[in-house]
Amino acid sequence: MGQLLAVQDLRVRFQNAAPHRWAVDGVSFAMDEGEILGLVGESGSGKTVTAMSISGLLPRRQVQVAGSITLDGRELLQCTEKELRDIQGSGLSVVFQEPMTSLDPVMRIGPQVEESLRIHTRCTRAERKERALEALAQAELPDPEAVYRKYPHELSGGMLQRVMIAAAIISRPKLLLADEPTTALDVTIQAQILQLLRKLNRESGMAVLFISHDLNVVRRLCNRVIVMQHGKLVEEGPVEDLFRAPKQDYTRQLIAAIPTRDHKLT
Numbered sequence: 001m002g003q004l005l006a007v008q009d010l011r012v013r014f015q016n017a018a019p020h021r022w023a024v025d026g027v028s029f030a031m032d033e034g035e036i037l038g039l040v041g042e043s044g045s046g047k048t049v050t051a052m053s054i055s056g057l058l059p060r061r062q063v064q065v066a067g068s069i070t071l072d073g074r075e076l077l078q079c080t081e082k083e084l085r086d087i088q089g090s091g092l093s094v095v096f097q098e099p100m101t102s103l104d105p106v107m108r109i110g111p112q113v114e115e116s117l118r119i120h121t122r123c124t125r126a127e128r129k130e131r132a133l134e135a136l137a138q139a140e141l142p143d144p145e146a147v148y149r150k151y152p153h154e155l156s157g158g159m160l161q162r163v164m165i166a167a168a169i170i171s172r173p174k175l176l177l178a179d180e181p182t183t184a185l186d187v188t189i190q191a192q193i194l195q196l197l198r199k200l201n202r203e204s205g206m207a208v209l210f211i212s213h214d215l216n217v218v219r220r221l222c223n224r225v226i227v228m229q230h231g232k233l234v235e236e237g238p239v240e241d242l243f244r245a246p247k248q249d250y251t252r253q254l255i256a257a258i259p260t261r262d263h264k265l266t
C-alpha cells in the first residue's frame with residue numbers, strides 16, 4: 001500500500017505563546033493508505049494542534065507553522081486557502097468530540113450532511129440528497145429519510161456523532177481525522193462508534209487518524225500508535241508492542257492510567 005500522509009518536522013507556535021513555546025515541536029510520522037493510526041497523549045500534548053495543522057483548520061494569522069505535511073504527495077502547508085478548501089472537500093475530512101457544537105441547531109440534518117457537496121461539487125440537489133441518504137445509511141442511522149428531516153435536538157448524542165461521521169464521509173475522503181470522537185459518549189455507544197469506524201475503514205479503505213487521550217480505546221481500533229508529550233513525538237509502534245514493552249516512562253504512565261479491568265481486551 002502506498003503512503004498517504006507524511007508529516008515532517010512539524011512545528012506550530014501560537015503568536016500569543018512565549019517565544020520558544022512550540023505547541024507542536026518537531027513531529028514526524030507517516031500514514032499508509034487505508035491505515036488506522038492512533039495518536040495518544042495527555043491533555044495539552046499537542047494532539048489537536050497536530051490534527052488541525054493537517055486539516056488546515058488552524059487560524060493561519062495566529063500561528064507560526066514550519067515543516068512539511070504532504071497528503072498524496074501534495075504539500076499542504078504551501079496551499080492557498082482555496083486549495084485547502086478543495087482538499088477538505090475531497091481528500092480529507094474531520095470529526096470532532098462534540099457533535100452539538102459542530103451542528104447548527106436551527107438547521108435540519110439533511111442540508112448539514114450535504115454541506116461539503118454543496119460547497120465543493122456541482123452535484124444537483126437530487127444527487128446531494130441521494131448521497132446524503134447513502135452516507136446516513138453507511139453511518140448506520142436507522143431510517144435515513146426520517147433522520148434527514150430532523151433537527152439536531154431530536155437526536156441522541158450517539159446518533160449525532162453518526163450524523164457527523166455521515167457528513168465527513170459523504171465526500172468519500174481518503175483520510176478521516178477523528179479527534180476524540182467518542183469521548184463524550186457512554187461506553188456502549190463508544191464501542192458502537194469504534195465498530196462503525198472500523199467498518200468504514202474496511203469497506204472504503206478510508207484511512208483514519210484517531211486521536212484520543214485513552215490508550216485503551218486506541219488499542220481497540222488501531223494497529224499502530226504514536227505517542228505525544230509536550231508537543232513532541234516520544235514513542236511509535238504497533239499498539240500491542242506498546243502495551244507489552246513500552247519504551248518510555250510516559251507511555252507506561254498512560255497505560256497505568258487505564259483502570260485495571262480494562263487492561264484485557266473486551
Ligand SMILES: Nc1ncnc2c1ncn2[C@@H]1O[C@H](COP(=O)(O)OP(=O)(O)OP(=O)(O)O)[C@@H](O)[C@H]1O
Nearest residue numbers: 014017023041042043044045046047048049050213
Ligand atoms: N488557540 C490557542 N492559543 C494558544 N495556545 C493554544 C491554542 N490552542 C492550543 N494551544 C496550546 O497548544 C498546546 C497543545 O494543545 P492541544 O489542544 O493540541 O492539546 P491536546 O493534546 O489536543 O489536548 P486535549 O486532549 O486537551 O485536547 C497546549 O499547550 C495549548 O495550550
